[in-house]
Amino acid sequence: MTTELWVIGGIILVLIIFSFLFSGTETGMTAVSRARLHSLAAGGDPRATTVERMIERKDRLVGALLIGNNLVNILASALATSVLLSIFGDRGVVYATIGMTVLLVIFSEILPKSLALFRPEQFALFVSPFARVVVFIFGPVSSMANFVVRGLLQLFGINLGRDAPMVSAHEELRGTVEVLHREGAFVKQDRDRVGGLLDLAELEVSDIMIHRTAMRMVNADAPADVVVRDILQSPYTRMPIFKGETDNIVGVVHAKDLLRALHEVGNDPAQIDIMAVARKAWFVPDTTTLRDQLNAFLRRKAHIAIVVDEYGEVEGLVTLEDIIEEIVGEIADEHDVDMQGVKQEADGSVVVDGGVPIRDLNRALDWELPDDEATTIAGLVIHEAQMIPEEKQAFTFHGKRFIVMKRNRNRIVKLRIRPLETNLVKGV
Structure with missing residues (x-):
């Protein structure tokens, strides 16, 4: 009986190792950078090419890994329960539940996923042969399961094949650049250049x-x-x-x-x-x-x-x-006339010509004034006020105080813009 227990214990250990690989592979394959993979594949790494092919059908890959992971986890838990029942009787169920939960959470969830998230590309390349075998074995079952899942979701009006992704590739790249800027890896000028390039398809x-x-x-x-x-x-x-x-x-x-x-x-x-x-x-x-x-x-x-x-x-x-x-950004040479029309004042306010584009002002001062309904700063004031303001008239919106300094007929010629924080300090 002792030999049998050691054999079953060895099988449980092997199953936990497989569970480690299944969990780590799932995390590594889903967290891997496709841009980095493409670069490695272009450099001649065949493992990167294999990973690229598999994540093209991520639903099939993840489904196969989940099926394999659940199989080994359930089998390991069942074997542990049978062994502990034979030793401790009915209390063995409690001991098996507690023991397998601790082992699986530490060695089959937290540890492999932490390693995979630490270096997703290296981890994905390392486990790529294992993932290919798993997809070959469980791929057909995964496809059937995904078919059932899609059918169930359609009952609730969700079509995975028809609905567009929530975040486009441009938005994802823009978000990545913003995060890198916030973390200090991108200076403001680099962020603005990448953002300007992405905006070309959206601006007219x-x-x-x-x-x-x-x-x-x-x-x-x-x-x-x-x-x-x-x-x-x-x-x-x-x-x-x-x-x-x-x-x-x-x-x-x-x-x-x-x-x-x-x-x-x-x-x-x-x-x-x-x-x-x-x-x-x-x-x-x-x-x-x-x-x-x-x-x-x-x-x-x-x-x-x-x-x-x-x-x-x-x-x-x-x-x-x-x-x-x-x-x-602004390109100037020795023949250019200064047409920026933006002047920073000592009190923290900014005097702006009405014809200054909102995008240029946002880029220069790192503001976030909306430019969907108007192109120039004067157009924004008119749009928000729903009228053509008089001189000295003031408005507050989008976290700024706008004061009309000069108007020529129906055109706003010059504005003073003061952030609300400055207003509080100055008592305006």
């Missing part, structure tokens, strides 16, 4: 374009010397050309093309035919996403496009630099 050119009221253009009907002077004095390399009225844009002049034309006529501006120098204007819809527009710029090797609405009316212009600035 109308969100970042230079509005037609702020566009700098030249009149093709003006005297040639005036046109040449306006273009050469402009801080911009490319200038739209209009005829008759500003909505009638007939081309875009590049400063280099103009300089070449001037050289050919002996630097006499009066002899310049501006329409002969101008290039054809490129018109794009205002609903084009920044990602599509960036790809179009690169494909056409162009740097500027005129933005039009659904009726073909000019709304503004967008440049390649505008889109790149959404990723890397």
Whole structure:
């Protein structure tokens, strides 16, 4: 009888080891970084390729591991109960329950899962041969179980195959970057750049374009010397050309093309035919996403496009630099005019031009003002107030105090924004 007890004890030990592998494999396979796996697989690690294939059907993998884990746990508990019943009688059930609970919780749950979470990639690679055998043995049973589960969930209106995941890949990546920034692994500038890149698919050119009221253009009907002077004095390399009225844009002049034309006529501006120098204007819809527009710029090797609405009316212009600035932040050179329109005051408030984009303000000051309903800070105030405010009128929303400093007709020209914490300190 003693030999039999030792044999059964050895079997229970082996079953606990298998339970260790099942639990650790489940945690390691679900916690592993797919990006890291892809990198290892590209580097020639066959185990990483195996793990990638298995987690493509994670429901089948997890189901197989759970089936195997439950089998060995139940069998180990049953054997322990039978042994202790033969030794202690009816009290053996209590001893078996307590003893197996302690053993399984420590050695089959906490220990393997802690190891797997500590180094998920290394653990997953180590147990990949074991996981492949488990899926081969229990995979068909797991598929049947998943089929039953899906049927039961459909009774409650949940379709696992149809319903989209709660978090998209972009949102998951954005959340990861935010966590890394909070932990100190990402500086603010790096977080903003990655966030700007992810935003390209969600933003439209109308969100970042230079509005037609702020566009700098030249009149093709003006005297040639005036046109040449306006273009050469402009801080911009490319200038739209209009005829008759500003909505009638007939081309875009590049400063280099103009300089070449001037050289050919002996630097006499009066002899310049501006329409002969101008290039054809490129018109794009205002609903084009920044990602599509960036790809179009690169494909056409162009740097500027005129933005039009659904009726073909000019709304503004967008440049390649505008889109790149959404990723890397403000780009300035020695010819740029300071157009940020943001001034930090000594009392903690910020004086802002009404036309400053909300996204730029959020990025510069690390604020979180919403930009869903308005593009500029003036538009946000009008949207929230549901009116065009008067000068000196103040509003409080989104944790800030907005004071209208200057208004020109129906346009808010300048605002003072004060965080509510500053208001409390100053007694405002």
